[in-house]
Amino acid sequence: xxxxxxxxxxxxxxxxxxxxxxxxxxxxxxxxxxxxxxxxxxxxxxxxxxxxxxxxxxxxxxxxxxxxxxxxxxxxxxxxxxxxxxxxxxxxxxxxxxxxxxxxxxxxxxxxxxxxxxxxxxxxxxxxxxxxxxxx
Numbered sequence: 001x002x003x004x005x006x007x008x009x010x011x012x013x014x015x016x017x018x019x020x021x022x023x024x025x026x027x028x029x030x031x032x033x034x035x036x037x038x039x040x041x042x043x044x045x046x047x048x049x050x051x052x053x054x055x056x057x058x059x060x061x062x063x064x065x066x067x068x069x070x071x072x073x074x075x076x077x078x079x080x081x082x083x084x085x086x087x088x089x090x091x092x093x094x095x096x097x098x099x100x101x102x103x104x105x106x107x108x109x110x111x112x113x114x115x116x117x118x119x120x121x122x123x124x125x126x127x128x129x130x131x132x133x134x135x136x
Contacts, residue, residue: 036069039078043068043085044095052095 040054045061053061053068064085071081085093 032069032072035072035078036065039068039072039081040065042082042095044093046089046093050095 037054041052043053043064045051045053045056045058045064047058047060048056051061053064056062067084068081071084076084082094
């Protein structure tokens with residue numbers, strides 16, 4: 001078997017394995033505990049500093065994770081569960097707030113900061129460099 005055929009065979013096997021993995025991820029059902037963990041990673045612990053309830057050791061976060069698990073077991077969708085917590089705590093409970101009226105500042109501030117930085121760099125480049133004193 002020459003190296004060209006071996007390379008072609010290796011590529012074909014790689015493509016087939018990649019397709020199997022992608023199809024398995026798309027078709028396969030996630031376990032309820034995976035859903036609980038995924039939802040818990042999106043909700044901020046109200047007593048911790050910027051930590052998800054899934055990662056927090058606080059009693060409040062554990063209680064909230066139990067509520068998430070109960071709601072997953074009851075068959076509620078992810079959106080329904082997230083809505084349950086936002087109805088009680090507001091959008092501030094989400095680690096990734098939605099792009100809407102009160103959170104526009106959170107989303108736009110980094111872009112404005114980058115734009116301001118680029119503007120400062122470009123405006124400095126346009127100014128002529130200061131000349132040194134001439135010795136004459």
